[in-house]
Amino acid sequence: MIVFAQMRFPRPDFENYIEPAMNLETQVADGMYLRLAVLSILLLFTGLAAYRWRSRRVLLLLSALSLLLLGFVFSACPCPVGMYQNVLAGWFTDYPLTLGVLLLFALPLAVALYYGRLFCMGGCPLGAMQELLHFKTLQVPLWLDRIGRQLALALLLIGGVTAASGGGFHLCHGDPYFVIFSFGVSWTHLAVAGAMILLGVFVCRPYCRYMCPYGVLLRVCALAAPRKIAITGGDCISCRLCEQSCPNGAIVAPEPLKATESPEQGRRRLGWLLALAPYVIILCAWAGYSLAEPLCAVHHDVKLLQSLDGNLRSDATVAFASSGRPLSELRDSVAQQRRRMRIGLTISGAIVGLAMMLELMALSRRRSPGRTYAVDAGLCVACGRCYDVCPVEHMTVKLRKACPPTAKSDA
Amino acid sequence: MRKDRPLIYLLARNAAGIAAAFLLLLTALVVSEQRRNHVLLLEADAVLTTMREQVKSLPDDEAALKVVRDLDYLYRDGYFSNERRLHLGIGLGSSALLILAVCAVAMTLSAPVELKRPADDSKERLLQLRRLQLATAASVALLLCLGLLAWRATHQNAATAVGDAMGEVGGGSDSGTVAGLVASPTIAVPAAPPLALPAALAAGAGHWPGFRGSLVPNANRLPPHFRLQQVWASKVPLAGFNSPVVWGDRIFVSGADRRERAIFCFSLADGALLWRASTGAPAVVPEVTADTGYAAPTMAVDGQRAYAVFATGQVLCTDHEGAVLWERSLPEPKILYGYASSLLLAGPDLIVQYDMEEEQTLYCLDVTTGKDRWATPWQAASSWSSPVLLADEQRQVIFVASNRKAGGFDLASGRLLWENPGMGGEVACSAVAADSTFYFANSGALAAAFAADSGEILWRNDNVPMPDVASPVVAAGVMYLFTSGGSVITLDAKNGEELYEENFDNGFYSSPVLVDGRIVAVNMDGLLLVVEPSRDSFKAVGRYEIGKKVLATPAFAQQRLIIRSMDNELVCLEAANDP
Incomplete structure (x- = not known):
């Protein structure tokens, strides 16, 4: 609803009344910078816990702290997600972007x-909620996990295109945990949140893996990170005990010495994938282009114009009629939004198609046999579960405790 | 392994179980209660809304008002109680979640690590890869299906819109030819820049561009001796009391009802309906009386565009081919009977007199975009009159009459130059401009001449019968008043003295117009008079029975008179030379 405010009455003239000075901008800015400070400290300690101390307990405590502070105290909004x-x-639009928001997004x-993805463990209240309430791991099959992650990519692109074309921030409506952090009053959201938490008890981090748009960006950044979480503090002995320890599917097993298919078969499959890739990308781009028109309905101006053309009366149409805004201006705005959505979603469709094919090609690629167990930096959320199951890690910790690098005398 | 679990783990596990059970139960209870209350509140809201509407017609019934107030209080109390319970439920749930989280942390920290032996399946990876390939193919297929469905839905909607528009061609001309296309797409057709005022006025002289013709003496000629014969008659698809306007070989009228507001274009040659262009839906459709309708204001037209305003406050602009160039919604119109002020086109400016019951504004819109060039509010009253422009080398003044006062506005800036109270009654007549003077007469108000620069009343005459709808005309120094009682009163334009009176059986609603120095007037019975202006006596040099009732003002172009009858038919009469 568009509201045009107008001062119609003079302020009341009370005797001896001093109007308090309000500096709303400062209050908002202070809250943002405090949130940034808390997040920075949490990320710092998460990094220490993941790389230096290698302690799942500390990571868990930091996760609980992020849930408490960034989730309930700061009500999880705004959040980098x-x-x-x-x-x-x-x-892309004239939306005012503040420095605080930019820093919170970029940090x-x-x-x-x-x-790597330290934020997922030590800075995200949504991730913390899922991490802490996960009790019994049901491993998601690899193929389902990889396909499911494309949904997060699609949500990232759709939400981004909608926001860039002036359609508002609709992805926040899809956050199932927001109603909990904000003590919201939507019972439908509450039901969805309950279902999501229940799912999270058995499937580790379902929102993070399959719905979080920010996780897609973190994954891409983490792939380029020079520092990566290592399962073991020493040399991997390929005992395979860590293979099933990661509920996120982030541990990459080494190639078996004996290949399960011939190199020729592998090359043929890769060739087929390469040949099919352009067609898949084009088809997905066309699908994105076609979906632009129905998705335009999330735009306020598009809905308003549809109501006006459909002779439907609503608060928005009455407000529009009273505003004196020319209808031609509304039509121009809608045409521009439609154009942006079409272009954006066409590109998004192509990206999703490309991502699916790259995922297939990545799995098809055979690495050199005999490599040790490693962590997929893009998928690892630094939860530290693998530290507890690795015997070399235990030995390394014991040795470190027995023979610390610098001897300290305890009183 | 379970025997080795420490006590703290067991305690935390049990506490977590209790918290989880509590949370599940609480969520189920809150969700079911909220669903139920949501339905109840919606029903209560609907009942309350209906009662509020009903009680508006009983403003003095205190008992009814009390019932509504009490119900309103109960509704609000119920609404906020529900909100508080939901907040409490979410608060309790969040607390249980926190306890659950704390227990989970305790369990994780205290539990021994469980080692899982991986499955020994060397072909697992290949199997997963194959399944991923199938899943990818299925995802792509699903995306394509969604895209196809969306594409079909989009194209079906577009086809339906055009089909609906095409299907509404109705009311063709008596000649049987309906060339009509409908619902031109909303495309901004680039047009040449509008003419400046002097050039525009001069260009308009050869046509019939607005209410009562051109702002400068009309250049259309009437033979000295002529006879009128009907050439064609065409039905206008939608009703309206506005008068036709003409540019070149095209006649423009507007029509509207509660559902649709449209401009219609007819051929001057044979009356064929060439096109119609409709507005979008308005936010509000006001109530109007049957004798005003939704299309009372007369259109305006120039060499490139046609303009119409409707009782919904919508202003529509099309080109001569029916393409909508822009559309504008003015604030919600609230006026008794319905909005009726005709448009005034002054070169690149479109003047809209928007005098409503609560707010009065004179708008000047840019003809190319519809945006305000200026909008001047003033403290007047309702009006059904139309603005009149006096433009010469010294001044460009717009005369506006309302129920309470008359005002003069500067065309260039919109500034209110002067106001003159002394109006009264319900003003529906419009002034006429001649010799730097505005001549005005309206029953219940006054018959007077206003100086264009100052608004000073040069003379007034309150002792003659005055029209209440038909606007006066000034020709050869004589002011003619055609009244709805059937009288034609003539006043000396210099001093307002009555000269003579002529009476007819039926009254005049249609405003007389000046054509080639002669006055053309039509009474409600359809008697068309051509009057030679004279100070001495009433000289009707031509009479013609149209055979239909007429309320709208005739238009004249290319030796043809176009009259819109009360039964919504356009009648074209040719003034053939009759030596």
């Missing part, structure tokens, strides 16, 4: 560029 919409809206990505 949906903030890419703000950034895109600020870039976890900057950390991920060097240290």
